[in-house]
Amino acid sequence: MSCSDLMMCTCLLLLVYLLLGVDGYCQYRWRRCYSKSIDLTDMVYVESYFYNKMEFLVFNSTVGWYVGYSGLGMRLANQKNQDKFLLPFQRGAVDRLCKQVNAQVYKSYGSQIKVEPKVKLSLDRPSSDHHPGMLVCSAYNFYPKMIHVNWYRDGRKVTNHVSATEELGDGDWFYQIHSHLEFTPKPGEKITCVVEHASFKEPREFVWEPSMDEAERNKMAIGAAGLVLGLVVCAAGLLYYRKSSQGWMMAPVRTASTS
Missing domain, CATH: 2.60.40.10 (Immunoglobulins)
Structure with missing residues (x-):
């Protein structure tokens, strides 16, 4: 089959797939680096394999070997863990990719943007x-x-x-x-x-401050304001009573005697 025939077949298969809307099989690999420290000294390398959005195989540098989450994943994990060349290569990815590549990119670009909490x-x-x-x-x-x-x-x-x-x-x-x-x-x-x-x-x-928090201070302030207002009202009422009582004279009380 020539290259032109191969390209034509590929285009036809792609056209059929798009027209019929057939649910295809999708498999992909996701590699990423994690760190919880500010200085990026505890970098972790994780490599995940997905099949139709389901994760079936994972390599984590903190574990040091592959772990499968299905029948196929466990078989592949067993095969990869017995590979004398692949496993050491994967274990070195945390230094080769995370600490040398990703950490440098973060420190040179991402760390320039800093907002205080x-x-x-x-x-x-x-x-x-x-x-x-x-x-x-x-x-x-x-x-x-x-x-x-x-x-x-x-x-x-x-x-x-x-x-x-x-x-x-x-x-x-x-x-x-x-x-x-x-x-x-x-x-x-x-x-x-x-x-x-x-x-x-x-x-x-x-x-x-163990004395009181903000909510308690607000309650105390409201209570103090209410107390002051009550004292002012009481003082005003007392002054009014004293002024109004000065215009009155108390008449002597006589008791009637019986003979």
């Missing part, structure tokens, strides 16, 4: 009955995505009773994250939320 500390209800209070450290509108939020009590890092959300996308290229600390208040202690981000030259500390 807006951090807010607030007091919320705890999710359990073990602690009477829960602090929330929220960071809004930051870029890039990678960020670290840690809690400290009197200078010591806290890891127990701490939970946090993932970096949530706002849909406008910015992110937000919320970290929660369930705690029992102690008099005189210092609780700090420390945020690390690429937009900061160094980690920043945000100290929670």
Whole structure:
């Protein structure tokens, strides 16, 4: 078959496929690099194989070998894991592709755009009955995505009773994250939320004032304003009563005697 005949057959098959709308079989490979640290030192290489949108074979550099998710995937994983040349080559992809190529591209282009997060500390209800209070450290509108939020009590890092959300996308290229600390208040202690981000030259500390949070301050301000208003009304009423009572004289009361 000549090249022209082969091209003609290919064009006819493609035309038939487009006209009939036959559901074809699609297989593709997706290679990507992940990192959770700001300095990109913990890069992870992942290579996934899909068949009709279903993932059936994965290589993860943290695992170090192939893992199958179907009968075909497990057979292919077994074959690839026994390959003495392929497996070492894949394990070196994290250094060859992620750390040398992707990290350099990110540092040269992506890291030029940095937006500082807006951090807010607030007091919320705890999710359990073990602690009477829960602090929330929220960071809004930051870029890039990678960020670290840690809690400290009197200078010591806290890891127990701490939970946090993932970096949530706002849909406008910015992110937000919320970290929660369930705690029992102690008099005189210092609780700090420390945020690390690429937009900061160094980690920043945000100290929670244990006296009261913003909501409590608002309640106190409203209560104080109401008290002052009540005192003013009482004073005005007292002055009015005293002025109005000065025009009256009390008449002596005589009692009638019986004989």
